[in-house]
Amino acid sequence: MTSKVQAPRCTAVVGLGMIGGSIAAGLKQAGWGGEVLGCDLDPSELAQGLALGVIDRQASLETVARDADLIVLAVPVLSIHRVLERLAPLLAKRQSPPVVTDVGSVKRRVREAVVAVCGSMPGWLVLGHPIAGAERSGVAAANPALYRQHRIILTPEADTSPEALALVRAMWQKLGGELLEMSVERHDEVLARTSHLPHLLAFSLVDTLALQDERLEIFRYAAGGFRDFTRIAGSDPVMWRDIFIGNRDAVLHALDEFEAGVARLRHAVEAGDGEEMLGIFTRANHARHYFQTLLNQSSYQASYHHMEQRNVRYRAAAGGRVEGRIRVPGDKSMSHRSIMLGALAEGETSVEGFLEGEDSLATLQAFRDMGVVIEGPEQGRVRIHGVGLHGLRKPAGPLYLGNSGTGMRLFSGLLAGQAFDTELTGDASLSKRPMNRVADPLRLMGAVIETGDGGRPPLRIKGGQRLHGVDYDMPMASAQVKSCLLLAGMYAEGETRVREPAPTRDHTERMLQGFGYPVSREGAVASIRGGGRLSGGKIDVPADISSAAFFLVAASITPGADLVLEHVGINPTRIGVINILREMGADITLLDEREVGGEPVADIHVRHAELHGIDIPQDQVPLAIDEFPVLFVAAANAQGTTRLRGAEELRVKESDRIQAMADGLTALGVVNRVLEDGIDVVGGPYGGGSVDSLGDHRIAMAFTVAALRATGDIVIDDCANVATSFPNFEALTKQVGMRLQVEVERA
Ligand SMILES: O=C(O)C1=C[C@@H](OP(=O)(O)O)[C@@H](O)[C@H](O)C1
Ligand SMILES: C=C(OP(=O)(O)O)C(=O)O
Numbered sequence: 001m002t003s004k005v006q007a008p009r010c011t012a013v014v015g016l017g018m019i020g021g022s023i024a025a026g027l028k029q030a031g032w033g034g035e036v037l038g039c040d041l042d043p044s045e046l047a048q049g050l051a052l053g054v055i056d057r058q059a060s061l062e063t064v065a066r067d068a069d070l071i072v073l074a075v076p077v078l079s080i081h082r083v084l085e086r087l088a089p090l091l092a093k094r095q096s097p098p099v100v101t102d103v104g105s106v107k108r109r110v111r112e113a114v115v116a117v118c119g120s121m122p123g124w125l126v127l128g129h130p131i132a133g134a135e136r137s138g139v140a141a142a143n144p145a146l147y148r149q150h151r152i153i154l155t156p157e158a159d160t161s162p163e164a165l166a167l168v169r170a171m172w173q174k175l176g177g178e179l180l181e182m183s184v185e186r187h188d189e190v191l192a193r194t195s196h197l198p199h200l201l202a203f204s205l206v207d208t209l210a211l212q213d214e215r216l217e218i219f220r221y222a223a224g225g226f227r228d229f230t231r232i233a234g235s236d237p238v239m240w241r242d243i244f245i246g247n248r249d250a251v252l253h254a255l256d257e258f259e260a261g262v263a264r265l266r267h268a269v270e271a272g273d274g275e276e277m278l279g280i281f282t283r284a285n286h287a288r289h290y291f292q293t294l295l296n297q298s299s300y301q302a303s304y305h306h307m308e309q310r311n312v313r314y315r316a317a318a319g320g321r322v323e324g325r326i327r328v329p330g331d332k333s334m335s336h337r338s339i340m341l342g343a344l345a346e347g348e349t350s351v352e353g354f355l356e357g358e359d360s361l362a363t364l365q366a367f368r369d370m371g372v373v374i375e376g377p378e379q380g381r382v383r384i385h386g387v388g389l390h391g392l393r394k395p396a397g398p399l400y401l402g403n404s405g406t407g408m409r410l411f412s413g414l415l416a417g418q419a420f421d422t423e424l425t426g427d428a429s430l431s432k433r434p435m436n437r438v439a440d441p442l443r444l445m446g447a448v449i450e451t452g453d454g455g456r457p458p459l460r461i462k463g464g465q466r467l468h469g470v471d472y473d474m475p476m477a478s479a480q481v482k483s484c485l486l487l488a489g490m491y492a493e494g495e496t497r498v499r500e501p502a503p504t505r506d507h508t509e510r511m512l513q514g515f516g517y518p519v520s521r522e523g524a525v526a527s528i529r530g531g532g533r534l535s536g537g538k539i540d541v542p543a544d545i546s547s548a549a550f551f552l553v554a555a556s557i558t559p560g561a562d563l564v565l566e567h568v569g570i571n572p573t574r575i576g577v578i579n580i581l582r583e584m585g586a587d588i589t590l591l592d593e594r595e596v597g598g599e600p601v602a603d604i605h606v607r608h609a610e611l612h613g614i615d616i617p618q619d620q621v622p623l624a625i626d627e628f629p630v631l632f633v634a635a636a637n638a639q640g641t642t643r644l645r646g647a648e649e650l651r652v653k654e655s656d657r658i659q660a661m662a663d664g665l666t667a668l669g670v671v672n673r674v675l676e677d678g679i680d681v682v683g684g685p686y687g688g689g690s691v692d693s694l695g696d697h698r699i700a701m702a703f704t705v706a707a708l709r710a711t712g713d714i715v716i717d718d719c720a721n722v723a724t725s726f727p728n729f730e731a732l733t734k735q736v737g738m739r740l741q742v743e744v745e746r747a
Helices: 018-030 044-053 059-066 076-093 108-118 162-174 184-212 224-234 237-246 247-272 274-294 300-306 330-343 358-369 405-414 436-444 479-489 507-514 545-557 576-581 622-636 650-652 658-668 697-709 729-738
Strands: 010-014 033-040 070-073 099-101 127-129 149-153 178-181 312-319 323-326 348-352 373-378 380-385 424-426 448-450 459-462 472-475 495-499 521-523 527-530 539-542 564-571 585-594 599-607 643-646 672-675 678-682 687-693 714-717 738-746
Touching: 010 018, 010 459, 018 033, 018 162, 033 044, 033 059, 059 076, 070 076, 070 162, 076 099, 076 108, 076 237, 076 539, 076 678, 108 184, 108 237, 127 162, 127 247, 149 162, 184 224, 184 237, 184 247, 237 247, 247 274, 274 380, 274 650, 300 323, 300 330, 312 697, 323 729, 330 348, 330 358, 330 405, 330 479, 330 507, 330 539, 358 373, 358 405, 358 622, 373 687, 405 424, 405 459, 405 479, 436 448, 436 479, 459 729, 479 507, 479 527, 479 738, 495 672, 521 564, 545 564, 545 576, 545 585, 545 599, 545 622, 545 729, 564 697, 576 585, 576 622, 622 643, 622 650, 622 678, 650 658, 658 672, 658 697, 697 714, 697 729, 697 738
Parallel strands: 010 033, 010 070, 070 099, 149 178, 323 564, 348 539, 472 495, 687 714
Antiparallel strands: 127 149, 312 714, 312 738, 348 380, 373 380, 424 459, 448 459, 495 527, 521 527, 564 599, 585 599, 643 678, 672 678
């Protein structure tokens, strides 16, 4: 309970069934304080509640109205009207009314009942609904843990009293619930879809089968599927009758949507349309997995669903070892591109080594939203049923790209050439990142794009535009901008030419070629002609050198370290981190160099070495752009000063990476000096401390590595986004001997 709210002297539960009983029992068990009264029409329920210790005292409604400071109405929805008719005049006699709340599964109907009795919604009444239940009913089934880690929806009105709301929130928090607030209308729509419709289907399926088979013979054979699907048909019939009467319109609307969906599937089954079935089943399968991980909460999902944020805190204990052989997850840049080109290709594309991180999963989901059938991912394997360059369908809503700058910038190019309008959105971090770098050149090509304030997301892209090739000089060295324009170039008339001020990663060019789409390169210019086609094939995504970088530095700075990183992509436009570390004195050897699907790959052997500070060569900056956070940690462990210049791009990544790293290093006692386009880091011993990753995955991982040589533990806040690029980071750190503990707390 929050410290401001005083627990009431007397809490009353009116309606002592399973739901009300669980509230009473939970409050008593959690030490809510004061007396807990039970009130029910059925004297045997009350007697049982008393015998079981669920309540302290049985009470009439008159006693409740006189004594209670908090009243929970846990009666069926259609009985609320009747209870209020008796309760309201009794409460009117009190000087200050108690706080009243309810637990009904439909809210509009309850509000109507309140208004009918009281004339308007009183400020002391807070409507609520715990999303928890069980098939058993009656106080004997009361479970004090029923609400723990379950969602509790409150639907306060504009004039609900803040004190009343705070008390009801405190009660649910005491019971372990997780609170959400929304409007009455939204609640009823959401619940119609997520709860009422599935119950309706379960009741109906069991009833239909039971009627067909009077001796219920069929149920003897009913296996897991039937059992799982129909479990909820065992729920309380009276409660559910009330819910369907109470939420009639929203339920009918949900049922209409469902019938349309069933009709589509029926048609596919009738026509033997395997492709359509696969589409429906893979989308459903994915949605189901996604839903299951929702409660585990990554920030991607939390911000999309406007859920209570959690702070994932890393506690990296000082010291540790770095040894063994590991394979870090698949390359993020290539994973995004494999889905994009696979979806736009003709024929199937199978991908291995796909990064199952949130950024690339957001890209995958966006194509599903545009009608592309994608099987997997399962252990890095994905099969994409390409629809061709003109086969995408208009998505039903905005495409949500989470934390991913690459996603948003590459999508803007390929969507500028589609026949339909789209909107691209992202999380809080992505919503602050500059998008004019793609919107401006795309407009030169004839695209129509609106950005949010200051050239930030969301991006609204108008479809049906005729694009034409341009000759574009990029003002910054950005592979995302280059890739965006090359993708748009496939839809443009004539040739699109992009000149880069310094070489940047060339995965788009390589992969386009691999899909049979010609791209030419003369010096600093990459060019493409519109009107070609992509043909699907196989893609092997190597391990991501940007993820390997954390372990390259970890091993380099840790005495005795000896580590092999397997199957890492060593594309020359990505190996700045190796070049820079070697120049600092690192002991890094490439083993078994080979080419896999058009990309060079090697196992990387790295051992501890004494590092020394250097002036980082400017031509290496774009080739190591994502690796600087952890390179600064290498610098903190080197003899002398390491100087970085020409890296202003670091200021517009998931965080301002120059400032975020400088602040964290300073907190540990590492001397540094910040410049507009870089930083000086002075090597030397440093301590532990608290740092904020600012929700930036690479800052979080960099400070985890720093702990290997710190004299105290490093605590890092806001680390959920590590899952965007490196979902098994924690497991791999443990595997090599680092000492990372992950804690999750409600923010
Ligand atoms: O094209 C890509 O896949 C990427 C390009 C780089 O961004 P910029 O193009 O902004 O430099 C990099 O920081 C990002 O992580 C991935
Ligand atoms: C900058 C990065 O990614 P993005 O731009 O795709 O968000 C990164 O992964 O470091």
